Each structure stands twice: as structure tokens, then as C-alpha cells.
Amino acid sequence: MNEGLWTRCNNCQKILYKQDIIDNLKVCPQCNYHFRLGALERLQQLFDDGQFELLDQDIYPVDFLGFQDQQKYEDRLKDSQKKTGLPEAIVTARGTLGGLPVIIQAMEFAFMGGSMGSVVGEKVARAAERAVEEKLPLIIISCSGGARMQEGMMSLMQMIKTAAALARLSEARLPYISVLADPTTGGTTASFAMLGDINIAEPNALIGFAGPRVIEQTIKEKLPKGFQRAEFLLAHGMLDDVVERKYLRNYLIKALRLFLNRPEA
């Protein structure tokens, strides 16, 4: 959203008072369009009283390939760190949700499109390992364009790394809930985002393996309306539910209580 008191909804184009959107969990009060959330905003909305402890904040990305397109990877990293105030595109936090201790990770799209490089992969793996160690459930909110090209094959390797760590969490019989926010595509979808005991998404979130432009160029046809949107995936059996942001926190609490067999609140 832009600076100033007023803003225009990306979807219905209505001019809105910004505070009204913020008070509404960053959802348009007119058309229910879900604005993209920053990783920390997301955690504040979910944890009890907006309180949580950040973990693994000391891991930083490195430009080990000396990658340079129109800009150096090194500079892109610095810009993203400055813009977001975060070391990387994912944050890990521990706290309680409805009184239940839990680890939640949230991705930051403003950090290089939420792309997954070595650090994102490492943090997901560590979170899963920590969940096993501390016997905690894990929730990951994805928001990512996929693997980070600037780290070459090493970013692809993060797909197997996250999947392998989650396989161990699964064997420890601890619940993992994957929440897919707009957008979740590429190597992120094709690894940890699709591996939840349940996978849920926010309304209208773009979710897929290939991006819509790539598909359009490959098949040389226009894509059907609503293609690769959360509701489309739900209809095709790829999601357990589509959950509006205002219900997300309660949905997660209820799901955790069921998974953990805790009928009493």
C-alpha cells in the first residue's frame, strides 16, 4: 500500500481510508480483497496477543556464485534487507496460539519475491527439527515466487532439504499446517508448501507450479478464468480449505486442538 491516509484497493479500485483496511486485517472492507501481509504483520495477527519470540535470526544469505544480472545479487540482498528490516525472506517464531505452544514461520514477499535460497531452506529445516525436539506443531505461511535463481542449483536443493526435514516431523507425528498466501509458486509449492497434514489457502491466492505466463506461452492459449486460484485448487482436490483472513487464527486454533487431541480449550 502507498504512503498517506488514503489508498485504492487493488481489486475493486475503490478509494479507501487506510486505517479501515489495517483495522480489517488488511482486507478490503468493500470487496474482501486480501492485501499481501508482511511476515511480521502476519505473526502479530496470529499469535496470542500478538506476542512471539523470533528464532534463527542470525542466519544471513551469501552471494557465493557472484551472481550479477542487471543488479548484483549482493546489492539486491542489501536493498531487501533495508526495505524489510529482515535478514531474509522468512521469519521463524515461537509463541502460543489459543494457549497452545507452536512454531510459526511466515514468508516475506517484499524480500526478493519471497524466493527460497539457502537461508529460507535452512530456516525451514531448523524449524522442523526444533519442532521435533520440542514436540511442537509447525505452521508455515508461504508467500513466495519459488526458488531463488541467484543461488543457482543450491536453491533447488532447498526443496529436498525442506521436504526431508518435514518428513522427519511427520514421522514424529507432529502436526504441520501449511497456509498458502498469494502468491505461492514454483519450488516453494513443489516442496514444503504442499506437504502439510493439511494445506489451506487465503481466498483468491495464486498457487501453482509454473507461473501463469509461462503456461500461456507454452500452450499458446488464454488461461481459464480463476485458473490457479485458491478456489480452483480447492475444487481440484489440492487444498483442504480456503480460509478468509478474519477466520484464519480461529481456524488454526481449532485444527491444532483436533490434531493434538485437546478438546478442552
Added chain:
Amino acid sequence: MKEKLDFYSLERPIIALKEQIEALEGSEDSNRREKIAALKAQIEKEWEKIVPKLTAVHIVQIARHPKRPYTLDYIKALFQDFMEFHGDRRFADDPAIVAGLAFYKGQTVAVIGHQKGRTTKARIERNFGQPNPEGYRKALRIMQMAEKFGFPVITFVDTPGAYPGIGAEERGQAEAIAYNLKVISRLKTPIVNVIIGEGGSGGGLGIGFGDALLMLEYAFYSVISPEGCAAILWKDQGPTAVEQAAENLGIRAQKLFELGIIDKLIPEPPGGAHIDHETTFKNVDKHLGQTLKKLQQMSLDDLLAERYRKIRRQGVFETK
């Protein structure tokens, strides 16, 4: 800017020599053995001149060379009694991935690989080696079958990538790959992967990871095709941007070996695998056999623990 030669132009002198060898092989010439040996030595010399000039784009062209050996060629050359099994038991059979059982060095193994077509018709049938979700699910079915019977798994990786189509998305391309990765990480049997041509992103990874990753010298394995990377980051698909993307992505086998992603490099004959299939098969066989033997000497617990350690080592970052 000076126009750079593509690999097909670079290899012309080698192709000419190769044609002379082929002509001699079919001839009655009494000195043909000596003559062929001399020509082979000449190929080697020509190749030594070309190798230092090879750019990352040339390597991509070698890896995609239409005469390069494909999965079924390796299966025919190195395995006995291959039986191909079809279908994912969910939706369809995917001809872009072949899978089945065969004998390798006197024991049953599961063998799985991407398959490209050699003719236009076959290319279309096999969707240019780009699998749909059914391909990954079939591969998984065969891997789990191998696990049940205690057979090792050998995979051959050669794909431009998983197919970006409407049906593929509807049927969960991402889920199919993700689920394979999860299961592969814990599969209770040795897995050896050989990157023989194009290691195209998630589409390659879906059957392209295990206990040992072997890679032919001029194959490549990349997070995205150089063309795709150029289009996104350079916003240009011209040859210069593609060249830069390919170099930046670090897709060469040697580089991946240095990064610890690849466990073993398999040398290719002078001119590349397509010039001399027999030598290529021999080289792959040697490394594959050695690797498999070593893995089969490990206990399953050690194998899985080592697999996880190897997976956990993937990544470069710093701690502050």
C-alpha cells in the same frame, strides 16, 4: 558484438572425422583398424582445441544434443531383461518417464528415467521429456515397490523441466514433486541418480535425488533453464542474455561438484557423449557399479542417516 559460434558449428570438424570412421567401419579396407585409431586420435586433438572454448551455453547445447544417449539407450546397454511398467494407478501413464525392473550386474533393480523421443513423432509422444504429475506418481510407485522388495533404485535425469500445462496444474504438478521429495528422503533402499543430459529444475529433482548424485561431464543441472532465467532477470531472451544467465547460474558439472551437490563426475569421450555412445556407456557403467556396490554395503540405518546428513549440508549461508 561478434557473433559467437554455437556448438553445432564448433563440432563440425569432429563430425567430419566421425563420418570417416563410420565409413571405414563398414568398409573392407584391410588397414581400417589403424586408420580408425588414427582418426580417433585426431578427434581427441580437435576436441582438446574446442574444450577451453566451451561456454555454459555450449554445454547446454551438448546436453540437449539430439544424438545424445537417452535413458532407454542406457537401459538397453547396461541392463538386462528390462520390463517397463506403466501408469500411476490414478489417472494415466506418462511416456515422459519410463520405469520398471531390470537386472543390473546380476541383481534386480528398479530403473526410472526421463525419456525424450528420437524422432519428431516420438518427441511429441514423450512430450519432449517433460513429465506431467502422473510421471512423478508412477516413478514413486515403482520406487516404493523397490523399497518393499529391497531392490536398489537407479534413476536417469534428462528433462527440460516438468510440463507447464493446464492439466498438469489441475492434477497437482507441485504436489506430485513435493511428495516425491518427501518420500525419497526416507525411502529404505539405496538410490543412485545419474544426470545424463538436462537436469531441468524441479522436474529433474522429482526423480533426481538420493544417496549419490552422478553427473556426466557435459550434462547440466539448473534451478531454471538459462532461457527462462534470462527472460525473468534480464527481461531479454536474446543470445547475450541467455549466455550471461547460463554463466551466472553455475550449471556446469564441475561447479556443482565443487559446491558439494554432485558426488561424482563421469567423464565423456572426446567430442561429447553423442560422438561415442559405447565409451559413454562404459564410463557410466563403471561409476554406477562402484557407487551402487558401496551403498549396498551400508546398513539401512546408516544409509538413511547419511542421506539426511547429505541433504542437510546443501546450502551456503553465514551466521552472524
